[in-house]
Amino acid sequence: MAKLNETIHQPVRLRIMAALVTLGPNEEVDFTYLRDLLEVTDGNLGAHLRKLEEAGYIAVNKAFVERKPHTFVATTAAGRKVFQEHVAALESILKSK
Amino acid sequence: MNISPTEAEEALAAIQTMMKKTRRAISSSGAYLFLIVWGVVWLLGFLGAQFLPQYIAVYTWMVLDILGGILSAIIGIRMNRGVRSPSSSSSGKRIAIFWMLLFLYCVASIAVSWPADGKQLAMFIILFVMVGWLAMGLLLSFTSIWPAVIITALALVGYFLLPGIFNLWMAILGGGGMIVLGLYIRSRW
Numbered sequence: 001m002a003k004l005n006e007t008i009h010q011p012v013r014l015r016i017m018a019a020l021v022t023l024g025p026n027e028e029v030d031f032t033y034l035r036d037l038l039e040v041t042d043g044n045l046g047a048h049l050r051k052l053e054e055a056g057y058i059a060v061n062k063a064f065v066e067r068k069p070h071t072f073v074a075t076t077a078a079g080r081k082v083f084q085e086h087v088a089a090l091e092s093i094l095k096s097k
Numbered sequence: 098m099n100i101s102p103t104e105a106e107e108a109l110a111a112i113q114t115m116m117k118k119t120r121r122a123i124s125s126s127g128a129y130l131f132l133i134v135w136g137v138v139w140l141l142g143f144l145g146a147q148f149l150p151q152y153i154a155v156y157t158w159m160v161l162d163i164l165g166g167i168l169s170a171i172i173g174i175r176m177n178r179g180v181r182s183p184s185s186s187s188s189g190k191r192i193a194i195f196w197m198l199l200f201l202y203c204v205a206s207i208a209v210s211w212p213a214d215g216k217q218l219a220m221f222i223i224l225f226v227m228v229g230w231l232a233m234g235l236l237l238s239f240t241s242i243w244p245a246v247i248i249t250a251l252a253l254v255g256y257f258l259l260p261g262i263f264n265l266w267m268a269i270l271g272g273g274g275m276i277v278l279g280l281y282i283r284s285r286w
Contacts, residue, residue: 004098014108018115023123023180033179037122038115072181087112093105 002088007055009086012040012048017083020058020075028061028074049073057082123180128241130172132279135226138165140272146215147264154215192233199229216256216263223252223271244278 008017015038023029029037035045052058057079061072075083100108138161145157173193203225207218227249234242248271255266 004100006098009098009100009108011111014111015115018112019119022116022119027180030179030181037119087109090105090109090112093100093102094109096102 002085002092004089005082005086007051008057008083010048010051012038012044013052016045016048016052017057017075017079020073021080021083023074025080028059028072031071031073034073052079127172127175128238129279129282131169132244132275132282134165134168134172136272136275136277136279138162138272139275140268143219143264143268143272146219147262147268151215195232196229199225216260219264219267220252220256223267224249227252244274248274 008014016034019034019037020029031045031049035042038045040048049058049060053060056076059074059076061074063070063072142154142158142161145154149157170193173189203222206225207213207221210217210221213221227245230245231242234240234245251270251274252267255263255270259266
């Protein structure tokens, strides 16, 4: 049976993962784009991204685009798997209601 | 970790909302600008065709089309910068080549069917642009094909049933419609 994941279940991190798994497997999103999408502050997003990165669910990649530093974020294969398991666990709780 | 069914339901709803918002943001980011730019081009071009002497209207269309093309290229280069992938630059090049080829096919079709009057020329261009729009819609976002279908239907109605006010019809419903749709997408995102 699928298990709930405590790291992912936090509301902001849940939304971060939902946004990231919507992208294609080889796609990554710019930090500011993600911040605007989630409507959170830089500091708040940065803190939650660190937690997810430490857990191995996302990969953070810093790169220069047109000589400006950008931070890109993507889910890892492990992150996608854990998120799907978390969603399955939520659905099973609803079904057993 | 244990949560109640109500909490599970709320979490699933939050996930669905976020996924929908992300999909919408990716598909619409920048697209509204194309709609506004070409809506303004059509509005001014067709109004010119309706009210200005023919030779001035032709030059007006040419200038507007060139401006629209330049602005579209700039928007195309700048759009979707928030999301990147190894395939995105090659997709962008393919899309640009597609529009260039479509333009050449449109010019070839007009040359083959010559002589054509102003309304026929306008319809040729509208139909080719709408084919391009439909192709992009089928490739990038299925829901975006409907405005193209509606504009095509409106253009055909104007061409066959309202020939006397065809240009005015297309300026208001075609150009104005694209501007309104662009602003609507902008406000929704």
